[in-house]
Amino acid sequence: MKKVFLRSVSWLPALLFLGGFFFYPFGRILSLSLDSSALAPANLERSASALGFTLYQALLSTILTLLTGLPAAWLFARFEFRGRSLLRAMTAVPFMLPTVVVAAAFNALLGPRGWLNLSLMALLDLDTPPLAFVGSLGAILLAHVFYNTTIVIRLVGNALAHLDPRLVQAARSLGGGPFDAMRRVTLPLLRPSLLAAALLVFLFDFTSFGVVLLLGGPQFATLEVETYIQAMHLLDLPFAALLSAIQLGCTLLFSLLYSRLSARRGVLLSPRPADSNLRRAKSLPARLFVAGMALLLAGMFVLPLLALPLRSVTVLDAPPGGSAGPGTGASAAYYRELFINRQDSVFYVPPIQAAVNSLIYAGLTVLLSLGMAFPAAAALSRPGRLERLLDPFLLLPLGASAVTLGLGFLVSFGKYLASPWMPPLAHTLIALPFVIRTLQPALASIPDRLRQAAAALGASPRRAWLAVDWPIIRRAALAGAVFAFTVSLGEFGATALVTRPEYPTLPVAIYRFLSLPGGVHYGQAMAMATLLLLLTTAGILLIERLRLPGMEEF
Amino acid sequence: MKRLAFYILPAVLFLAACTPPQPAALTIMTTDSFSISESVAAAFEQANGVTLVFLHSGDAGAMLNKAILTRAAPLADIIYGVDNTFLSRALEADIIEPYPSPLLAEVSPEFALDPASRLLPVDYGDVCINYDKAWFAANSLPVPGSLEDLLQPEYNGLLVVENPATSSPGLAFLLATVAHFGDPGYLEFWAALRANGLVVVDGWDTAYFTNFSASSGQGAQPLVVSYGSSPVVEVIYAAGPLTEAPTGSILGPDACFRQVEFAGILRGTANRAMAEKFLDFMLGVQFQEDLPLQMFVYPVNPQAALPEVFVQFSEIPSQPASLPPEAIAANREAWIAAWTETVLR
Numbered sequence: 001m002k003k004v005f006l007r008s009v010s011w012l013p014a015l016l017f018l019g020g021f022f023f024y025p026f027g028r029i030l031s032l033s034l035d036s037s038a039l040a041p042a043n044l045e046r047s048a049s050a051l052g053f054t055l056y057q058a059l060l061s062t063i064l065t066l067l068t069g070l071p072a073a074w075l076f077a078r079f080e081f082r083g084r085s086l087l088r089a090m091t092a093v094p095f096m097l098p099t100v101v102v103a104a105a106f107n108a109l110l111g112p113r114g115w116l117n118l119s120l121m122a123l124l125d126l127d128t129p130p131l132a133f134v135g136s137l138g139a140i141l142l143a144h145v146f147y148n149t150t151i152v153i154r155l156v157g158n159a160l161a162h163l164d165p166r167l168v169q170a171a172r173s174l175g176g177g178p179f180d181a182m183r184r185v186t187l188p189l190l191r192p193s194l195l196a197a198a199l200l201v202f203l204f205d206f207t208s209f210g211v212v213l214l215l216g217g218p219q220f221a222t223l224e225v226e227t228y229i230q231a232m233h234l235l236d237l238p239f240a241a242l243l244s245a246i247q248l249g250c251t252l253l254f255s256l257l258y259s260r261l262s263a264r265r266g267v268l269l270s271p272r273p274a275d276s277n278l279r280r281a282k283s284l285p286a287r288l289f290v291a292g293m294a295l296l297l298a299g300m301f302v303l304p305l306l307a308l309p310l311r312s313v314t315v316l317d318a319p320p321g322g323s324a325g326p327g328t329g330a331s332a333a334y335y336r337e338l339f340i341n342r343q344d345s346v347f348y349v350p351p352i353q354a355a356v357n358s359l360i361y362a363g364l365t366v367l368l369s370l371g372m373a374f375p376a377a378a379a380l381s382r383p384g385r386l387e388r389l390l391d392p393f394l395l396l397p398l399g400a401s402a403v404t405l406g407l408g409f410l411v412s413f414g415k416y417l418a419s420p421w422m423p424p425l426a427h428t429l430i431a432l433p434f435v436i437r438t439l440q441p442a443l444a445s446i447p448d449r450l451r452q453a454a455a456a457l458g459a460s461p462r463r464a465w466l467a468v469d470w471p472i473i474r475r476a477a478l479a480g481a482v483f484a485f486t487v488s489l490g491e492f493g494a495t496a497l498v499t500r501p502e503y504p505t506l507p508v509a510i511y512r513f514l515s516l517p518g519g520v521h522y523g524q525a526m527a528m529a530t531l532l533l534l535l536t537t538a539g540i541l542l543i544e545r546l547r548l549p550g551m552e553e554f
Numbered sequence: 555m556k557r558l559a560f561y562i563l564p565a566v567l568f569l570a571a572c573t574p575p576q577p578a579a580l581t582i583m584t585t586d587s588f589s590i591s592e593s594v595a596a597a598f599e600q601a602n603g604v605t606l607v608f609l610h611s612g613d614a615g616a617m618l619n620k621a622i623l624t625r626a627a628p629l630a631d632i633i634y635g636v637d638n639t640f641l642s643r644a645l646e647a648d649i650i651e652p653y654p655s656p657l658l659a660e661v662s663p664e665f666a667l668d669p670a671s672r673l674l675p676v677d678y679g680d681v682c683i684n685y686d687k688a689w690f691a692a693n694s695l696p697v698p699g700s701l702e703d704l705l706q707p708e709y710n711g712l713l714v715v716e717n718p719a720t721s722s723p724g725l726a727f728l729l730a731t732v733a734h735f736g737d738p739g740y741l742e743f744w745a746a747l748r749a750n751g752l753v754v755v756d757g758w759d760t761a762y763f764t765n766f767s768a769s770s771g772q773g774a775q776p777l778v779v780s781y782g783s784s785p786v787v788e789v790i791y792a793a794g795p796l797t798e799a800p801t802g803s804i805l806g807p808d809a810c811f812r813q814v815e816f817a818g819i820l821r822g823t824a825n826r827a828m829a830e831k832f833l834d835f836m837l838g839v840q841f842q843e844d845l846p847l848q849m850f851v852y853p854v855n856p857q858a859a860l861p862e863v864f865v866q867f868s869e870i871p872s873q874p875a876s877l878p879p880e881a882i883a884a885n886r887e888a889w890i891a892a893w894t895e896t897v898l899r
Contacts, residue, residue: 348592
């Protein structure tokens with residue numbers, strides 16, 4: 001009886017939160033706007049084609065992300081090399097970048113007049129750009145890989161780092177080849193984290209909005225894009241509600257499928273200290289792998305992002321000859337301009353204040369989501385009937401239509417939307433399912449016998465938690481914190497909906513600059529984006545270095 | 555104990571979130587492009603002992619949608635930024651209280667599109683095609699003078715437009731072609747434009763900063779659907795001082811679509827008297843003269859003087875396109891759907 005009570009209590013914060021800030025507003029907007037007029041044949045046909053495309057691109061993107069992410073996870077979990085932690089932090093940076101900024105960066109690199117096309121034209125003596133990248137399915141896929149690889153690196157990488165290498169050694173010494181060992185030992189042990197990563201990546205691709213709109217162009221429409229067009233531009237709320245209901249139904253199906261697949265309980269092992277598996281590459285193939293993979297990741301993640309700081313210090317004069325290269329000069333003018341309210345506008349945002357707002361929101365989001373995720377994930381890792389029932393619903397906020405949820409917030413909370421507490425709450429809604437899914441496999445991997453041993457040796461529950469649980473889940477907790485932090489820093493849609501213009505965040509400020517013509521505005525947006533970039537990288541590095549006082553380095 | 559704090563914190567935050575906003579405030583729902591000088595806002599606040607709160611609520615369509623959804627408990631006292639493409643929709647939804655401001659007498663009558671004085675005109679501007687002066691000079695091509703010119707083979711692949719389903723200037727430009735070529739003639743024009751290498755993107759910022767060749771994005775198209783005032787903004791916010799705008803607007807017949815923006819009192823306000831005062835203020839000279847440099851639009855009150863830089867650099871079309879708001883309300887969805895079929899599928 002007491003156990004049931006305890007379990008319910010550990011669920012309570014997360015459930016109350018999701019109930020109040022997700023299920024209530026979402027249910028409210030659906031019940032307000034859904035009616036039979038949405039079921040017109042033309043609407044059904046359009047929904048079907050949007051659903052088809054959404055599934056197709058999400059599946060392709062997920063496969064590509066796993067193909068990139070798994071070797072990268074292996075690299076970070078197994079090898080020590082110079083610049084490892086910086087590169088690892090950089091792979092998480094895209095996660096927080098607003099889509100407009102990513103689109104600008106990709107365009108600078110791969111667009112019709114991007115560096116790649118210009119160099120190819122010069123090299124091959126061509127008149128037209130050889131690569132048509134922006135506005136293709138390829139652009140959508142590449143951007144999804146760019147955004148989501150970090151999920152695989154972190155989730156699967158954590159599991160890999162804790163894996164006991166003696167198991168593989170045992171398999172090898174029993175006569176198994178390296179592939180046998182991989183197939184029969186490593187992969188089954190990685191299964192829970194692999195599934196969790198694949199599901200999260202898939203859901204992010206499934207609900208993709210900005211990437212499809214900005215990089216894919218108008219000929220591609222996912223369910224979320226279609227919902228946005230219907231709700232915000234054609235003002236057809238019934239149809240928008242139908243689309244979001246379809247999307248929500250699909251998310252629930254994926255969630256159920258995941259719960260089904262991960263129901264088989266993983267083998268419990270003695271997890272290893274994370275860094276004990278790290279070594280420098282010695283053999284030639286290992287060295288080639290490390291060098292090749294590190295270069296590839298640097299090319300993928302650092303190169304596009306370089307465009308932002310470069311643009312932010314490059315002052316483009318009015319191009320004298322049109323298509324001829326622009327006259328340029330390096331300068332800090334755009335950064336100085338950030339500090340001047342040239343327009344004397346009420347909405348001028350001092351950059352420091354935007355950064356402070358962003359950091360406060362991000363800090364609150366980390367606290368809120370970790371605080372609610374811990375007990376819920378602990379309950380989930382030892383699932384009873386209650387957990388099996390509730391589990392699939394936890395992920396719904398990630399797969400639900402953000403546009404529709406935003407409207408749900410509007411009809412449910414009205415004037416309270418303008419409260420400065422709203423942005424961190426909205427960000428927590430996005431981060432929470434994520435953090436729970438990150439913590440859960442780690443918590444599930446702790447064998448009870450370790451806790452029992454600690455208790456038998458006389459440790460108090462608190463001491464046992466510090467000595468047993470925490471070292472094992474530290475990585476997962478930090479990964480969760482990084483996700484919550486980056487989600488909050490980069491989030492734009494919800495923030496734009498719920499903030500008063502007086503408390504803008506960095507992404508909101510960037511959008512404001514990009515909504516006006518003029519070279520100075522563009523430069524300021526790039527300068528602000530660079531600021532966001534630096535802040536996030538610093539934040540991630542800092543979080544990953546956090547240690548609880550008195551803790552062993554694990 | 556520490557873990558207990560984790561449980562309590564969300565509850566505390568939730569309670570804190572429920573603290574209502576402070577009283578003696580007048581709330582104005584605006585589009586994201588709204589801006590006002592600190593001094594002008596302060597002048598009204600001091601004269602009337604009130605705090606002005608502005609809610610940026612998306613573009614005109616998104617804002618109107620939000621206002622309609624929250625009609626039972628309005629988020630604001632005043633809505634500002636509903637344009638003539640959404641005017642009828644707002645009036646049909648019956649979310650605005652009439653207020654025949656005495657200052658309407660000063661406004662040019664062509665802008666007063668709501669005879670019942672629910673939505674009052676405040677500013678106007680034109681959606682026009684901007685061209686890159688340097689590009690056309692370097693390539694020795696004449697600048698296209700009209701919509702028909704855009705179909706000439708020498709302009710193949712040079713024009714970028716916004717998707718009217720996701721962009722307000724995109725919709726305005728579509729309406730200009732409907733006004734000029736009629737329905738269904740506009741579809742033939744768009745089919746021909748598509749055959750002539752038309753580029754379509756989702757929104758204004760992509761079109762202008764990524765595709766347009768004269769902006770800092772250094773894009774591939776020297777023609778973009780933007781605003782008639784964009785060349786002026788290019789001068790004001792250029793990296794260095796300019797004596798001539800780097801871009802211009804194509805001003806041929808019906809090539810620009812005139813957008814008029816309206817303000818009105820939201821039904822159910824508890825601040826009706828103060829809201830009336832602010833509407834009067836919006837039509838008055840001080841606010842009207844503040845408009846051009848804050849939002850790059852033109853005042854509807856002819857007594858408001860234009861800033862020097864506007865007088866010097868702005869070009870106003872003599873024959874902008876327009877359509878009756880009722881016709882727009884009745885056909886918007888159908889026009890966009892037909893456009894999507896013709897241009898994107």
